[in-house]
Amino acid sequence: MALTGLDIYKLLPKTNCKQCGQPTCLAFAMKLSQKQAELAACPHVSDQAKQALEAASRPPIRLVTVGVGDGRKIEVGNETVMCRHEKTFFHEPGYVVRIKDTAGDDEIAQTAAAIAAYGVERVGMDLRVSGVAVENASKNTAAFLKAVDLVKAAGDLSLVLMSADPAVMEAALAKSASSKPLIYAATKDNAAQMAALALKFKCPVAVCAEGLEAATALAEEVNKAGVEDIVLDPGTRGFADSLVTLTQLRRLALKKNFRPAGYPIITFPGEQASSPEEETLLAGQQVAKYAGIVVLERFDPSTIYPLLTLRQNIYTDPQKPIQMQPGIYTIGEPGTSSPVYVTTNFSLTYFSVAGEVEGSGLPSWLLVTDSEGLSVLTAWAAGKFDAEKIAKSAKTSGIADKVSHRKIIIPGHVATLRGELEDELSDWQIMVGPREAVDIPSFIKRTWN
Amino acid sequence: MPVVEIPTEKWKGKIREVTLGGGGRKTVVVGGETTLPFLHFEGEMPNRPVIAIEIQDCEPDWTGRLVSAWGDAVKDPASWAKAAAAAGADVIALSLESAHPDNQNTGAKEAEASVKKVLDAVDLPLMVFGPYVAEKDNEVLVAAADAARGTVVALGSCEEKNFRTIVAACLASGHVAIAKTPIEINLAKQLNILITDMGLPADRILMDPTTGALGYGLEYTYSVMERLRMAGLQGDGMTGLPIMVTPGEEAWRQKEAKAADGVPEAWGKIEDRAIIWEAMTATSLLLAGADVLVMRHPKAIELVRATVDKWMAK
Numbered sequence: 202m203a204l205t206g207l208d209i210y211k212l213l214p215k216t217n218c219k220q221c222g223q224p225t226c227l228a229f230a231m232k233l234s235q236k237q238a239e240l241a242a243c244p245h246v247s248d249q250a251k252q253a254l255e256a257a258s259r260p261p262i263r264l265v266t267v268g269v270g271d272g273r274k275i276e277v278g279n280e281t282v283m284c285r286h287e288k289t290f291f292h293e294p295g296y297v298v299r300i301k302d303t304a305g306d307d308e309i310a311q312t313a314a315a316i317a318a319y320g321v322e323r324v325g326m327d328l329r330v331s332g333v334a335v336e337n338a339s340k341n342t343a344a345f346l347k348a349v350d351l352v353k354a355a356g357d358l359s360l361v362l363m364s365a366d367p368a369v370m371e372a373a374l375a376k377s378a379s380s381k382p383l384i385y386a387a388t389k390d391n392a393a394q395m396a397a398l399a400l401k402f403k404c405p406v407a408v409c410a411e412g413l414e415a416a417t418a419l420a421e422e423v424n425k426a427g428v429e430d431i432v433l434d435p436g437t438r439g440f441a442d443s444l445v446t447l448t449q450l451r452r453l454a455l456k457k458n459f460r461p462a463g464y465p466i467i468t469f470p471g472e473q474a475s476s477p478e479e480e481t482l483l484a485g486q487q488v489a490k491y492a493g494i495v496v497l498e499r500f501d502p503s504t505i506y507p508l509l510t511l512r513q514n515i516y517t518d519p520q521k522p523i524q525m526q527p528g529i530y531t532i533g534e535p536g537t538s539s540p541v542y543v544t545t546n547f548s549l550t551y552f553s554v555a556g557e558v559e560g561s562g563l564p565s566w567l568l569v570t571d572s573e574g575l576s577v578l579t580a581w582a583a584g585k586f587d588a589e590k591i592a593k594s595a596k597t598s599g600i601a602d603k604v605s606h607r608k609i610i611i612p613g614h615v616a617t618l619r620g621e622l623e624d625e626l627s628d629w630q631i632m633v634g635p636r637e638a639v640d641i642p643s644f645i646k647r648t649w650n
Numbered sequence: 651m652p653v654v655e656i657p658t659e660k661w662k663g664k665i666r667e668v669t670l671g672g673g674g675r676k677t678v679v680v681g682g683e684t685t686l687p688f689l690h691f692e693g694e695m696p697n698r699p700v701i702a703i704e705i706q707d708c709e710p711d712w713t714g715r716l717v718s719a720w721g722d723a724v725k726d727p728a729s730w731a732k733a734a735a736a737a738g739a740d741v742i743a744l745s746l747e748s749a750h751p752d753n754q755n756t757g758a759k760e761a762e763a764s765v766k767k768v769l770d771a772v773d774l775p776l777m778v779f780g781p782y783v784a785e786k787d788n789e790v791l792v793a794a795a796d797a798a799r800g801t802v803v804a805l806g807s808c809e810e811k812n813f814r815t816i817v818a819a820c821l822a823s824g825h826v827a828i829a830k831t832p833i834e835i836n837l838a839k840q841l842n843i844l845i846t847d848m849g850l851p852a853d854r855i856l857m858d859p860t861t862g863a864l865g866y867g868l869e870y871t872y873s874v875m876e877r878l879r880m881a882g883l884q885g886d887g888m889t890g891l892p893i894m895v896t897p898g899e900e901a902w903r904q905k906e907a908k909a910a911d912g913v914p915e916a917w918g919k920i921e922d923r924a925i926i927w928e929a930m931t932a933t934s935l936l937l938a939g940a941d942v943l944v945m946r947h948p949k950a951i952e953l954v955r956a957t958v959d960k961w962m963a964k
Contacts, residue, residue, distance in 0.1 A: 284880075286873040321916035323865070414654050440960040444688055444937075452657045459654070478926060478953050485930050489872075489937050503918025507864060507906075507926045511934065514869040552866045556903055639782060643752050 204257045206234040212250035213243065220244055261454045262463045265405050265430045267295065267383040267494070268332055268359025274381075275331045275359050277465040277493030283451060286519055293516040294492050295331035296484075296508060297361055298500045299469075301338040302348035309351045316500050317356035321509060324523050324548055328509040332359030334385065334496050335373075342369050349373050353380065361385050361407075361467075361496065367394035378402035383494070385409070385467070386434060387423055396426035405430035407467050412436060413446050417453075417461035424461070431464045432494065438473040440483055447491040465493025477504055488512050523548040524574035529598050530555065533564030537605040540565045540649055542634065542641075543591055544612060545572035545580050553638040561642040563649065566603060570594040577612045588618045592625035601628075610634040658692040661685060663885035665941075666853045667697065668826055668892050670741060671775030673801035678740055678775045680856075680941040681892035686879065687937055688961040698962045699936055701951055702741035702777055702944045703734035704898050707756075707764040708748035712946070713908040715924060719948055727764050728771035735772045737948045738955060743777040744768050749790045750781035758793035765797040777804040777828070777944070784812040795819035804828050804856055804894075810841060817848045828894060830858040833870045835877050835889070842888045852887060856894045856942060863900035864931045871895065872938045879939035895935045898946030901928035929953045936961070 210230035221242040223229040232238035233254075240246060240254055260279045268274035275295030282288045298316055300309055316330050333352045337345040345364060352358060360382035364370050370384060386409035387395035399406035406428055408419040416435040423431055433450065437443040453462035468487045471480035481504040484495050488511055497505075517523055525546040532555055544554045546569050558565045570591055572580035580586035595601070595609060607629045611618060613636035622631045635644045664684045671677040678700055685693025707727050710717060717724055723733035731742050746761050748754040765778060778794040780787030791805045792815065806828030808816035813829070820827045829845055831837040838857055846852050859878065862871045875893055882890025901907050906917065907924040917923055928950040932943050936958065945951050 284873070284876050285869070286877055319916060321914060413656075417654060440957060441688060441690075441963060444961070445691060448689060449656050449691075453654065456657050457655075462654075477922075478929065479956070481926055482929060482933050482953060482957055485933060486937060489934055501918060501922070502916050503920075503922035504926060506917050506923065507930050510865040510906075511868070511930060514865065515872070517869050519869075519873060549862070549867045549870060552862075556866070559905075560903070643783075646752060 204234060204254070206231040208257075209233050209254065212246075212253055214245045214247075216245065218245065260463075261458055262451075262465065263429065263431070264292065265432055265465050265493070267361070267381060267405055267432075268357075269379075269381050270332075270357030270359060272327070273329060273331055273357050273359055275494060280451070280491075281455065283448075283455065285515060289518040289520065290516050292493070293512050294488055295359065295494050296497060296505065296512075297332045297334045297359065297494060298330065298497050299334040299336055299363070299471075300348065300352065301336045302341075302344045303338045304348075306347065306351060309348050310355065312500055313352045313355035313358065317358055319500075319502065319505070321502075321506055323510060323513060325526055326513065328513065330500070330505060330509075332361065334361035334363055337364035337366070337369055340366070342372050345369055345373055346376060349377055353377060359383075361494070365391060367391050367398060370395065371398055374398060374402040374404060378404055381405070383407055383432060383467075387419065389415070389419060392419060392422055393426065396423045396428050399423070399428045399430070400426070405432060407432040407434050409434040410436060413449055413462075417450075417459070420464060421461040433462075433464045433466045434468075435466070438469060440486060443468060443470075443483070443487060444490055447487065451491045466491060467494040467496065468492040469496045469498075471496075471498030474498075477501065480504070481508060484508055485511050489515050522574050525551045525569050527569050527571040527594060529600055529603065530567040530569055531564070532558045532567060535564040535566050535603075537603065539563065539604065540610060540645060541568055541600055541604060541608065542566070542610045543568045543570060543595075545570055545575060545577050545586055547572060547574050547576045547580070550576045550638075554641070557638040557641040558645075561645045563645055566600060568594055568598055568600055568609070577614045581615050581618075586615065588621035588625050591618065591622060595626055595629070608632055612636070656691070659685070659883075661693060661883035663883045663887075663890050665879070665882050665890045665892060666887075668853055668856055670777070670802050670804055670826060675769075675773045675775060675801045683879075684883070686883070687939055690964050695962070697941075699941050699943065699958055700740035701738070701955060702743040702942055703737060703739035703951065704743045704745060704944050704946050705730040705734055705768070706745045706747045707760070708754065710747065712902060715920070716902055716907075716947055726767075728767045731768045731771045731774075735774055737951060739774060739951075741775045741777055741942070742768060742772060743779065743944045745779045745781075746790045746794065747781055749786045750783060751786065753781070755786075756790075758789055761790035761793040762797040765794045769798060769801070775801070775803065777806065777942075779806050779828075782807060784809065788812050788815040791816055792819045795823040795825050798825070799823045802826060806830060806856075806858060806894075808841075808845070810837075810844075813841065813845055814848065817845050817850050820850055820854060821848070826854045826856060828856045828858050830860065833860045833862070833867070833874050835874055835881070838874070838878060839881075839886070839888045842891060846888070852891060855891050857891050858894050858896070861895045861897060861900045861931070861935070863897065863904050864927055864934070865906065866900065866904055868931060868934060872934060875935065875938035875940065892941035893939055894942035894944065895932075895940045896944045897928055897931035897935060898944055898950075901931045902946055925949045925953070933957050
């Protein structure tokens with residue numbers, strides 16, 4: 202639970218020695234509470250105060266890392282809000298795909314390779330699947346080790362090792378600990394041994410127990426054994442129980458500072474799903490509502506791609522809207538006589554305009570101008586979308602080489618820029634489009650021939 | 651095992667209940683929540699979210715895969731309404747698309763005929779949408795309101811620029827207004843205030859906060875809905891109204907639902923992806939507080955209904 206400036210002040214020496222760079226201890230305490238200063242800047246702070254402050258500044262949900270691969274490792278936890286509009290969701294959940302060691306060598310290798318190779322670009326971001334959960338379904342150690350090897354050979358995939366047998370787990374960790382796999386799972390029957398393995402190999406461990414109380418009690422037990430990097434599996438596998446339990450865990454961690462609930466959560470949306478679609482919708486729920494690692498039963502681009510898109514949506518910082526790369530975009534296959542529309546690089550503006558232009562049925566050019574991610578009216582009001590900017594993007598984008606006409610359509614909301622633009626772009630005729638994107642199809646039908 | 655005390659939110663507000671149908675037709679009630687979606691442990695969700703299936707008064711210009719899912723039914727609003735009822739619609743959402751100036755530019759007379767046809771074909775409650783062109787909306791929705799006198803239908807869209815006409819029609823014929831605003835909480839609240847100032851009771855308003863599809867602004871709609879719902883549960887009477895969203899229309903506008911060729915292989919098979927696109931837009935918005943979903947594809951509808959069943963089971 203965060204301390205206020207006054208709480209912190211009480212723990213400081215109150216000598217106003219200024220060695221921290223602040224004029225008074227109170228000023229330093231205020232800076233600390235706003236996370237604009239580090240406690241280490243104070244040379245005189247007591248150990249007791251240090252401990253108290255560190256405990257208080259610990260995040261309510263621990264940040265846990267699984268895997269080591271660049272752009273592939275899963276870093277989850279450290280969330281601070283229930284709803285994204287309250288601030289943002291920080292660490293997007295990792296998707297991993299379960300592969301059983303009974304699947305056969307070829308299939309294991311092929312699936313792992315397909316997952317490793319999979320990537321899709323969306324609004325300038327490269328979206329990927331994080332890794333593979335290898336399950337010791339065979340109960341055979343050699344088969345498990347073989348499967349782990351095959352998956353590791355596919356690339357830098359993050360690993361979840363699934364076995365209830367500590368001896369099997371130890372053998373697998375001996376080969377793979379350097380890639381920091383998640384140990385799945387400590388249960389009430391093997392918690393002490395799994396905790397010992399987590400410590401020995403410095404790997405995170407998931408605790409699995411039926412229900413919120415059992416899972417948090419087990420997390421506490423494993424934590425008391427000295428393990429810090431814990432992931433919770435409260436055993437919920439359906440829509441309603443998962444929604445309720447994950448909501449309660451997040452609340453307990455954030456609002457009650459209940460430490461045993463303060464860990465990321467792993468889910469298995471496909472385990473009881475009756476179809477791939479059901480698994481996908483449940484995975485989607487868990488992305489929106491509080492999962493950290495989502496284990497899927499199958500790898501299929503037609504369900505992975507919507508899930509990656511949803512995760513990108515939910516984990517976008519509401520204060521920092523997704524921006525489009527400024528430049529020329531094509532709608533359909535435009536030619537030299539196709540219309541040229543100007544708009545801003547706020548993603549939602551772009552999507553609205555692009556959607557309506559596409560709906561008009563007329564292939565077109567879209568000149569996306571850098572408005573620092575603001576919508577048309579906001580950008581105009583803030584001086585980020587003016588005649589100069591539009592003229593610059595028209596001149597530097599090379600649009601003049603793409604079309605034989607010299608007409609450019611600006612958003613109706615900035616009709617007032619027309620005169621200035623005519624000065625800046627003297628070869629061009631400036632057409633004023635509609636104010637709302639939805640009116641583009643009828644506008645273009647009326648004005649373009 | 652220690653007993654863990656589960657924190658619960660003590661909301662003091664309740665979302666208003668809005669009733670559609672009646673007058674010899676089936677009735678549907680939406681709203682009434684005293685908690686966030688499906689958190690039955692701390693409050694009531696007395697009415698399950700409903701699915702309105704969208705039909706049009708003319709053959710739709712939808713993508714082929716979506717049109718063929720309905721077969722020949724799309725050729726006539728009455729047969730389409732029956733097909734939608736058979737597909738499990740709770741409500742029929744009739745779009746008077748032919749009234750669009752770029753379509754057939756039909757008017758009041760045709761709107762009245764279409765509404766009567768659909769009312770005669772099925773006994774489900776009705777929502778009627780204009781073509782989203784304010785002047786035409788005024789013309790055809792006023793006619794629709796009159797044609798549906800005696801039962802309660804929801805009329806949309808009722809926006810800042812035309813709300814007076816639509817609200818007057820609701821007042822005259824006893825209907826519900828669908829108040830549409832552009833993804834912004836204060837604008838939504840403001841329009842509700844303007845509408846109630848005209849004398850339409852708040853329990854005759856559905857809010858349409860404007861839907862962004864998965865990948866196309868979903869997060870904006872999602873967060874505005876969460877904020878509206880929480881403000882309503884905190885007791886703000888002008889935001890505590892049921893929410894209607896249009897995942898069908900928005901999802902099926904997107905390339906992901908339409909394009910089989912010329913898209914990255916990483917998008918997967920169009921048949922599966924398109925259905926998921928609509929269904930996941932819908933389920934995500936249900937988690938943010940949607941009470942009424944206007945949907946299009948029978949398979950997506952089936953998936954979403956099964957999901958709601960699971961969320962509502964206590």
